Amino acid sequence: MSLLHDSSPYTLVICEKPDAAERVAEALSEKELNITKYGNIKIFILKRSGRTYVVCSAIGHLYTVSSPFQKRYVYPVFDVGWFPIHMIDLKRKYISQRIAIIKKLAENADVFINACDFDQEGETIGFNILKYACNEKQTTAFRAKFSTLTKTDVQEAFRTTVQGLGIGLAKAGRTRHIVDFIFGINLSRALSESFHKFNQGYRVITIGRVQGPVLSYVINREVEIRTFVPTPFWRLHAELAKADSTIIAAYEKKRVLKISEAQNIKKRCRGKKGVVTKVTKSKYNQFPPFPLNLGDLQKCAYQAFGFIPSQTLRISERLYLNALISYPRTSSQKLPPSIDYLRILKGLQRDKVFNKDATEVLHGKMISNQGPKNDPAHPAIYPTGDISKYVLSSSENKLYDLIVRRFFAVFGEVAKMERISVTVDIDGYLFNTYGKQTLCEGWLKFYRKYVNADDKLILHLVENDELSPKSLVMEEKFTQPPRRYDQCSLLEKMEQENIGTKTTRANIIKTLCDRGYFSGTRIFATDIAFAVFDVMKQYSPEIISVEMTRKIEDNLDKIERSKMDEKIVIHQAVDQIMDSLFEIKKAEQEIGGKLGQAVIKTIHKQHRLNLCPICKKGFLIIIRSKKTNKRFVGCSGYNAGCRASAPLPQNGTVTSTGKTCSSCGWPIVNIRFKRKSTWRLCTNTTCISKKMVKKDEM
Amino acid sequence: MKCRICKREAIEHNSGFCLYHNECITKIEADFEKWQQAYGELNWQTYLQRLSERPETGNWTKECCYFLKKRKEA
Ligand SMILES: [Zn+2]
Numbered sequence: 001m002s003l004l005h006d007s008s009p010y011t012l013v014i015c016e017k018p019d020a021a022e023r024v025a026e027a028l029s030e031k032e033l034n035i036t037k038y039g040n041i042k043i044f045i046l047k048r049s050g051r052t053y054v055v056c057s058a059i060g061h062l063y064t065v066s067s068p069f070q071k072r073y074v075y076p077v078f079d080v081g082w083f084p085i086h087m088i089d090l091k092r093k094y095i096s097q098r099i100a101i102i103k104k105l106a107e108n109a110d111v112f113i114n115a116c117d118f119d120q121e122g123e124t125i126g127f128n129i130l131k132y133a134c135n136e137k138q139t140t141a142f143r144a145k146f147s148t149l150t151k152t153d154v155q156e157a158f159r160t161t162v163q164g165l166g167i168g169l170a171k172a173g174r175t176r177h178i179v180d181f182i183f184g185i186n187l188s189r190a191l192s193e194s195f196h197k198f199n200q201g202y203r204v205i206t207i208g209r210v211q212g213p214v215l216s217y218v219i220n221r222e223v224e225i226r227t228f229v230p231t232p233f234w235r236l237h238a239e240l241a242k243a244d245s246t247i248i249a250a251y252e253k254k255r256v257l258k259i260s261e262a263q264n265i266k267k268r269c270r271g272k273k274g275v276v277t278k279v280t281k282s283k284y285n286q287f288p289p290f291p292l293n294l295g296d297l298q299k300c301a302y303q304a305f306g307f308i309p310s311q312t313l314r315i316s317e318r319l320y321l322n323a324l325i326s327y328p329r330t331s332s333q334k335l336p337p338s339i340d341y342l343r344i345l346k347g348l349q350r351d352k353v354f355n356k357d358a359t360e361v362l363h364g365k366m367i368s369n370q371g372p373k374n375d376p377a378h379p380a381i382y383p384t385g386d387i388s389k390y391v392l393s394s395s396e397n398k399l400y401d402l403i404v405r406r407f408f409a410v411f412g413e414v415a416k417m418e419r420i421s422v423t424v425d426i427d428g429y430l431f432n433t434y435g436k437q438t439l440c441e442g443w444l445k446f447y448r449k450y451v452n453a454d455d456k457l458i459l460h461l462v463e464n465d466e467l468s469p470k471s472l473v474m475e476e477k478f479t480q481p482p483r484r485y486d487q488c489s490l491l492e493k494m495e496q497e498n499i500g501t502k503t504t505r506a507n508i509i510k511t512l513c514d515r516g517y518f519s520g521t522r523i524f525a526t527d528i529a530f531a532v533f534d535v536m537k538q539y540s541p542e543i544i545s546v547e548m549t550r551k552i553e554d555n556l557d558k559i560e561r562s563k564m565d566e567k568i569v570i571h572q573a574v575d576q577i578m579d580s581l582f583e584i585k586k587a588e589q590e591i592g593g594k595l596g597q598a599v600i601k602t603i604h605k606q607h608r609l610n611l612c613p614i615c616k617k618g619f620l621i622i623i624r625s626k627k628t629n630k631r632f633v634g635c636s637g638y639n640a641g642c643r644a645s646a647p648l649p650q651n652g653t654v655t656s657t658g659k660t661c662s663s664c665g666w667p668i669v670n671i672r673f674k675r676k677s678t679w680r681l682c683t684n685t686t687c688i689s690k691k692m693v694k695k696d697e698m
Numbered sequence: 699m700k701c702r703i704c705k706r707e708a709i710e711h712n713s714g715f716c717l718y719h720n721e722c723i724t725k726i727e728a729d730f731e732k733w734q735q736a737y738g739e740l741n742w743q744t745y746l747q748r749l750s751e752r753p754e755t756g757n758w759t760k761e762c763c764y765f766l767k768k769r770k771e772a
Contacts, residue, residue, distance in 0.1 A: 227718060228756035229725040229749065231732045259737055478754050 010052035012109035013144070014102070014129050016116035018042060019321035020149060021057035024115055027154035028053060038101055040094075048158075054109065056102055058116070062095055063128040064088055065181040073196065075189040076581050078574055080181055082128060082174075099133050106134035112141035113161055118377045119329055120560070121503055123166040124173030139164055147330075147378045149323040150386055152343075169377075172560035176501075179552060179573045183209040186577050187543065190584045191532065191595065198592030203599060206515055207532055209552065210500045210508050212544040215525075217493055218518060219533045221485055222525040228481035234262035235475045238431050240274045240424060240467035245459045247467070249274075249424050249431035255477075265429055266474045274424040274431065274467040286415040286453070288443035290333040290371025291380030292406050294502045295495045297328065297399075300406070302488035304450050305398050309491045309506035315399045316381070323386045325403055329503050330378040333371025335410065339379055341366050344407075347385020354404055357446050361411045369410045382407050405447050412443020415453075422461050426469075433458065484522040497546055498553055516602060527605070531598030535591050540580035548576070609633065609656050609667035609683070615642035620667055620683070622654055633667075633683050646683045663688050703761050722762040743767065 013028075015021035018041075025033055025044030034045040044055040066088045067077045086095040106112075112134055114126035130138040143165035146157035188206040196202050207215070236251035256262040292300070297316060298309040307315070316328035326339070335341075345366075348358040371380070383404045392400060416439040424431045435458025438444065444453055485493065487509050494505045512518050517529035525533075533544065542548045552573070558564035584591060609620040618637025625632065630650060635642040648654060652671040657680065659668045666684035673679075699708040701716035713720050726749065733749075734740045749755055750763035 223718060223721075226756040226758040227722045227725060228754060229722070229729045229759055230752050230754035231729055232736045257732075257736055478752060480754055481756065 007108065008052065009108060009110035010054050011111040011113060012105055012134070013053055013055040013113045013115050014126055014134075015055060015057040016122050016125055017059060017321065018057045020115075020117075021055050023149040023321070023323055024154050025053075025055040027149070027151040028055070028158060039097060041098055041101055043101070043105070054105055055115075056105055058125050058129060059095075059098065061085060061125055061128075062099055062102075063132055065177045067185065073189065073193045075186050075193070076578065077185050077189070078182065080178060082132065084132070102129060102133040106137070109134075112137045113144050113158070114141050114166070115144040115146075115157075117327060117329065118143075118145045118147075118166065118169075119503070120169050120173035120176065120501065121329075123169035124177065126166070127170035127174065138170070139167070145377075146327075147339075148326040148384045149320065150384045152340075168560045168562050171566050172556045175559055175566040175569055176556055178570055180209050182570070182573050182577060183543070184211075186581055187540070187584075190581055191535070191591070194584065194588045194592040195595045195599070196592075198589055199596035199599070204515075205528070205532060205595060206511070207536060207543060208508075209543070209549050210494075210504070211512060212536060213497070213499050213546045213549050214490065214494060214508055214512060215517060215529060215533055215536075216544040216546075217490065218485055218512075218523055218525050219529060221482060222530075225481045225484065230478040230480070232259075233257050233477050233479070234259060235477055236262060236265055236269075236431075237473045237475070238269060238274065238424070238426060239470040239472075241470050242459060242461070242465060242467050246470060247422070247433050247459050247461075249422070249433040252423075252430045252432055259476075262474050266472055269426040269429055269469075270472045271469050272427045273469060274426045276422060276461050276463055276465040276467065277425045277430070278421075278423040279461055279463055280421045282419050282421075283439065284417055284419065286417055286442070286444070288369040288409055288412045288414065289406065289447070289451075290369060290373075291335045291382065291410050292403065293331045293333050293371075293373060293375070293380055294328055295331070295491065296333070297381055297403070298491060298506070299488055300402060300450060301399055302486075304402060305395070307395070307399070308487045310487075310510050311395075312399065313503075313506050315395055316403075319396060319400055319403075322388055322390070323384055324388055324400060325384060326380075326382050327378045328381050330375045330380060331373050331502050332375035332378060332380045333373040335368045335370070335380050335382055335407075337368075339382060341368070341411075344383060344385040347387075348383060348404060350385075350387060353401075354408075357405070357408050361408050361446075364411060364413070366411060402450060405450065409443045409447035412446055413440070415442035415444045416440040420458055422458070424467060484520075484524065486522055490523065497550070499546065499549055527598040527601040528595075531594050535584075535594060539583040539587060539591070542576060543580060608636075609669065610658070610660050612637060612642060612644050613660070613665035613684075614644035615640070618642055618644075620644065622648065646685055648683070649681075652679075661687055703765050718758050719762055722756070722759045723766070726759060726762055726766070 013024065015024055021044060025046055028048050029046035030048055036043045036045065046053050062085060063082045064085050065080055066083045067080050084095060084099055086093050112130060114130060116122035116126035127138050130141050140163065142161035142163050144157040144161050145165065146153045184206065188204065191205040191207060192203065195205055233255040235254065236256065238249050240247055240249060251265065294313070298312045301307040301312040302309065316325065319325045320328055345358045345362045348354045381403060417436055418439050419434060419436045421432065421434045435456045437455045437457065444451065490509055491505050494500050500508055516526055517532065518524065519526055536544045552569065555564055555569045559566050559569065607622045609622065612618045612620050612635040615635060615637050618635040618640065620633050621636050622631055623634045631648050633646040633648060635644040649671055652673040655670045657668045657670055660666065661668055661682040661684065664682065664684045664687040666682055666687060668680060668682050671679045671681060699714065700706065701708050701719055702714045703719045704716055706716035708714055709717050709720055715723060730742065730745055733745050746763045746767045750760050
């Protein structure tokens with residue numbers, strides 16, 4: 001029985017997400033759009049050039065790689081295949097109805113069009129649906145390729161569909177899933193099983209092909225920080241005045257390595273007048289930025305709004321589905337004229353926020369700056385010029401503003417700047433200061449909000465000007481350890497090293513955080529992370545090496561370009577894994593012990609507050625009473641006789657601030673409640689300064 | 699053999715320290731000369747004391763400072 005009333009054959013269009021299906025159907029429909037609902041699932045039926053089109057959608061992947069052997073501890077696992085997700089993940093039962101509907105719709109269709117996102121992931125989603133739900137239509141189906149969901153682009157894509165277009169992409173995508181599954185499941189099971197056998201309880205300890213190198217970047221940085229030895233140096237600044245205005249000039253040597261030398265300079269220069277010996281003005285150009293790719297967008301959004309990369313990806317996807325921006329999962333930094341600059345700018349003119357700037361760009365030469373990076377599937381991210389169908393959320397608005405202003409900026413003229421350097425001689429010692437100013441604003445006028453390009457004004461000085469002394473400061477400084485990674489700089493590192501894909505990078509970092517390997521916004525590696533890293537380094541060093549995973553990325557690239565057979569890549573992965581598993585199995589007991597200790601240490605650290613102010617030997621820790629199931633603060637030296645204890649509020653999440661109360665020396669904790677309010681509180685109930693202060697007020 | 703500071707496995711050439719603490723000790727010893735030159739006169743104990751008090755100093759380096767100080771005192 002057909003799902004449709006009409007039994008004549010039709011074209012079945014498969015989209016990646018429900019919102020995209022609705023957009024595609026609206027764009028294609030010549031008259032009214034017929035919507036049929038099966039439970040929550042919408043099917044769109046429309047007429048186009050006398051032919052019936054049925055538009056349906058996936059919700060991301062409907063099929064996943066798995067193994068028929070579902071026992072948690074069994075490894076190695078090499079017998080893998082593609083399965084409907086609902087068979088593997090019971091929480092996603094709703095997928096079964098969607099697959100059933102697509103299967104039914106496929107029965108009476110005679111033409112199939114894959115309209116999923118055009119990249120490895122989208123191609124894999126479409127390929128699997130065509131293969132498993134549409135009875136092997138993956139090679140005969142047509143491909144509609146578009147970079148925005150605007151009416152014009154979608155219509156153009158359907159006028160120019162091609163048969164068998166993305167097969168290379170799909171093969172590469174499917175191989176990536178299989179290889180990553182084989183690495184992930186086997187290594188994680190081997191580690192979890194080692195833990196399970198020699199410790200109480202069960203804990204999932206994961207490591208994967210891309211997780212490995214990312215873990216190693218963070219650990220290496222952590223080691224650099226923890227083993228850091230600072231060395232001292234000194235800096236000198238002179239404050240000098242001309243009439244009522246002052247300048248601050250720095251001694252020409254940025255680091256004076258001996259205190260005696262610094263003291264000597266200070267002694268010689270203090271109270272002496274300065275003479276301007278040199279004023280140089282140099283003009284330089286600041287070129288417009290490149291069009292945005294996903295990585296750039298993630299970086300800019302982190303700097304401007306503090307959005308973590310996975311958040312930016314999510315928000316940009318919503319903007320894409322709302323047809324406000326082009327497809328965000330792109331590595332391209334190029335905007336070809338074929339996207340129709342004129343139409344976009346005219347569209348943006350309709351928005352009163354952007355009207356003035358859009359008009360200005362329209363009056364210019366309209367030549368876009370282009371970056372070096374390319375992506376065969378999509379251009380860089382750009383606004384479509386369409387008007388939103390709903391009121392944007394605050395974060396959507398922020399990201400959209402950034403994308404639109406960046407779009408204007410790439411059309412902007414070169415900004416012309418001037419740098420003024422002044423050298424002052426004080427008793428034979430040279431001190432420098434500088435200023436800068438904008439001569440011609442160019443592209444900065446569109447994008448100043450998002451770049452640090454403020455002018456630094458400086459007193460007007462000419463050679464031989466005399467300056468009177470105000471003060472001379474000598475500062476003791478120390479060399480600094482390298483900065484910790486944050487989610488954004490780690491993503492940048494992955495990009496530089498070509499690890500993972502533009503789509504997966506943000507989620508790999510998130511997984512490592514969720515697993516308890518990383519903590520904090522400035523990323524710290526936990527004891528578990530160290531234990532997993534040490535184990536891998538000893539027994540399977542290839543997994544945490546960048547070389548191995550990069551070689552696989554290169555091979556996946558070759559598959560995409562039909563230059564390599566996917567079986568070779570899978571076989572190589574299996575060989576690699578077998579060697580590693582063999583080594584891990586041999587040392588199972590030792591590995592289990594190490595992991596167990598690390599897990600205990602990490603949990604202890606999470607519960608440990610500061611040194612006990614009563615016995616000054618033990619540590620105050622957060623304890624949950626076995627009798628009452630209530631939490632309180634107690635001393636780790638209880639068995640040695642210390643009875644220090646204090647009650648804690650029973651609601652909210654308690655975290656250590658690492659700080660102690662200035663009145664009584666007891667630890668201060670943060671208590672975070674739902675709806676985001678945070679309290680800072682001294683744990684000592686009898687503290688004289690006893691007060692609860694809302695964190696925001698401090 | 700275990701590391702004398704953290705009980706991790708000590709590295710092979712019998713230093714008595716794990717890889718990480720061994721690295722700290724090497725760095726602490728190597729940079730002593732830089733500190734001496736910087737301050738003119740500076741003895742080993744004061745150096746360890748000042749180094750352990752700096753916020754920039756790594757946690758493992760601090761552990762080594764405490765260890766080295768105690769060893770000298772003992
Ligand atoms: Zn050690």
